Amino acid sequence: MLLTDEEKKMRAGEYGPGMQRAISLLITLGDSFNAERLVPISYGHISYDFCPEDFWNLMTEEVPPTPHRVTTHPSYQPQLWKEWGLPLADQWIDEHERKLTAFRQLGWLRTETCAEYLIGIMPRKGDIVSMGGSCMQVANNSLFGARVDRMGILVSMAAAVCGRTPLMGLLLPENRYAIHMVELDDLDVTDWTLSDFHCLGYCIGDTIPGFKPVAVHGLPHNLPFDFARALVISMPTSGAVTLAHLVGTTPEAATVEEALGNKKPKHVIRIGKREMIQAWERLNVWDNDIVEHVAFGCPHATIDEIARIAALLDGKTIKTSLLIGASAPVKTLAGQQGYVDSIENAGGHIIPVCPSISNPFTRRDIAGEKQAKSAATNSARGAHYLATVSGIKVFFGTEEACVNAAITGRWKGETLRWK
Amino acid sequence: MEIKAHTVSAGKAEGEAVVYNGPFSFMGDLDPNTGKVPAPRHELEGQSLVNKVFVFTTGKGSSGGDSIAWMAKQKGNVPSAIICMESEPVLSGAVIATEIPAVDYPEKNVLKLIKTGDYIKVDATRGVIEVVGK
Numbered sequence A: 001m002l003l004t005d006e007e008k009k010m011r012a013g014e015y016g017p018g019m020q021r022a023i024s025l026l027i028t029l030g031d032s033f034n035a036e037r038l039v040p041i042s043y044g045h046i047s048y049d050f051c052p053e054d055f056w057n058l059m060t061e062e063v064p065p066t067p068h069r070v071t072t073h074p075s076y077q078p079q080l081w082k083e084w085g086l087p088l089a090d091q092w093i094d095e096h097e098r099k100l101t102a103f104r105q106l107g108w109l110r111t112e113t114c115a116e117y118l119i120g121i122m123p124r125k126g127d128i129v130s131m132g133g134s135c136m137q138v139a140n141n142s143l144f145g146a147r148v149d150r151m152g153i154l155v156s157m158a159a160a161v162c163g164r165t166p167l168m169g170l171l172l173p174e175n176r177y178a179i180h181m182v183e184l185d186d187l188d189v190t191d192w193t194l195s196d197f198h199c200l201g202y203c204i205g206d207t208i209p210g211f212k213p214v215a216v217h218g219l220p221h222n223l224p225f226d227f228a229r230a231l232v233i234s235m236p237t238s239g240a241v242t243l244a245h246l247v248g249t250t251p252e253a254a255t256v257e258e259a260l261g262n263k264k265p266k267h268v269i270r271i272g273k274r275e276m277i278q279a280w281e282r283l284n285v286w287d288n289d290i291v292e293h294v295a296f297g298c299p300h301a302t303i304d305e306i307a308r309i310a311a312l313l314d315g316k317t318i319k320t321s322l323l324i325g326a327s328a329p330v331k332t333l334a335g336q337q338g339y340v341d342s343i344e345n346a347g348g349h350i351i352p353v354c355p356s357i358s359n360p361f362t363r364r365d366i367a368g369e370k371q372a373k374s375a376a377t378n379s380a381r382g383a384h385y386l387a388t389v390s391g392i393k394v395f396f397g398t399e400e401a402c403v404n405a406a407i408t409g410r411w412k413g414e415t416l417r418w419k
Numbered sequence B: 001m002e003i004k005a006h007t008v009s010a011g012k013a014e015g016e017a018v019v020y021n022g023p024f025s026f027m028g029d030l031d032p033n034t035g036k037v038p039a040p041r042h043e044l045e046g047q048s049l050v051n052k053v054f055v056f057t058t059g060k061g062s063s064g065g066d067s068i069a070w071m072a073k074q075k076g077n078v079p080s081a082i083i084c085m086e087s088e089p090v091l092s093g094a095v096i097a098t099e100i101p102a103v104d105y106p107e108k109n110v111l112k113l114i115k116t117g118d119y120i121k122v123d124a125t126r127g128v129i130e131v132v133g134k
Helices: A005-012 A017-032 A053-060 A078-083 A090-105 A134-144 A153-162 A194-207 A225-238 A256-260 A273-283 A303-313 A328-336 A339-346 A364-370 A380-388 A399-408 B065-074 B089-097
Strands: A038-040 A043-046 A069-072 A129-131 A164-166 A180-184 A214-217 A244-246 A267-271 A293-296 A321-325 A349-351 A374-377 A393-396 B002-004 B006-009 B012-019 B053-056 B081-084 B102-104 B119-123 B128-133
Touching: A005 A017, A017 A038, A017 A053, A017 A153, A017 A164, A017 B006, A017 B089, A043 A153, A053 A090, A053 A153, A053 B065, A078 A090, A129 A134, A129 A153, A134 A225, A134 A244, A153 A164, A153 B065, A153 B089, A194 A225, A194 A267, A194 A273, A194 A380, A214 A256, A225 A244, A225 A380, A273 A380, A273 A393, A293 A399, A303 A321, A303 A328, A303 A339, A303 A399, A321 A339, A328 A339, A328 A349, A339 A349, A374 A380, A374 A399, A380 A393, A393 A399, B006 B089, B012 B081, B053 B119, B065 B089, B081 B089, B081 B119, B089 B102
Parallel strands: A043 A069, A043 A129, A180 A214, A180 A267, A214 A244, A293 A321, A293 A374, A321 A349, A374 A393, B012 B053, B053 B081, B081 B102
Antiparallel strands: A038 A164, B002 B128, B006 B102, B012 B119, B119 B128
């Protein structure tokens, strides 16, 4: 790989051991994908809480505040968990505080969300951004046309430290054309809810082989943002799709030809009612109807989503715990609108955590014996990770079904809409 | 039998093969505390991957996969080597950062040639897979 004089100094350890380790990781990764060089990033996005502390310390040792902007994923809130009486909260406080202090010393922005575009931090078309968080990657690539390659949390730390990323994968314009095409087969999306789009994305991610870009054809043009987002962010849960062109909606896909780069797709995949039912059923992993927890905000909720949930919860009292993941600025707006009162008065919480992978109510290593053994969610991504990471029973359904479950503590089996 | 492959993460290792004709994510498909596959309804549910040569198609899923791989590695709960048809950046970053020897683009279809239980040696630095015992 070609390195600049500055990068050679970084690799030689002239800027300290953290920078040296970080750039070495980027170079080895880049070499394995035949990247010709490293390129500067417009900004970086990391997750300090998801990053193991020993790795964090290795990467940041003697690293000074960076000149480039770095933002962060949803964080843990162990002090709050303690206030809520979650038995193992104490075990998380010290590490979280140490990492948060180190994060601040680097001059990085404590955004604590997986949806920074909702708080005004977003790339322009063509901007190169390094990001941990597959839902961030696919959203920024697909919805805004940023150049974001697939990368892990550890590698995104290395990229954030160095302000560089290997020139590979989806950073290269020729790799951004769709290889696969999804055709919707007799699916009328007119009355679809957010959950239906989550389910479709999960179904597509599961069906598409590999990690190459996909074009989705047959959806209404200018699909509402929340629907487009739900669709694309679900794909890298069941699969590895990191760029999805929604023909007629996303910036690199005004037409099918543009999305495919005037080539024929390698695979054409048809998704119809049968595939949707299978995906919906796969997302539901439960044996009885008792619901102990309800999770929203995977990815972090938009103000419209919060408004709908608040309206359903207004004046009600819930039997389960209920968590909505949302960034602090969006929560502030929701507070101004009175939505936070409706949610909290009903017994729910709205905080900038990840409600799926690190949901404090469902994680045995946080909630201890108070762990919820079942959860309902409107997100396919949420359902997948609640089932696999927390190891609990999961109900997947609409916002309305989930709020109803929170109020009654029971899941009312829904008739699948495609039957 | 020797099969040439492309180096993803350098190093040498060996072990019994676990073959899965599908994609894999360290996040969700591997419990870092046990080294087993926890995914409900997964074909490999309950299968331990510890010290196995894990053969599969490609990576998938959350970018937190490399963090889980790191945690699992600290506890010794990872495959000894990985062979996949085509790696992707999350999986590659995970095995490079955690120093698990790994190769991809094998010259032959290892998903058919290698069976679960076969003894496999992987020299990822040289890019050579050796099927020792059937």
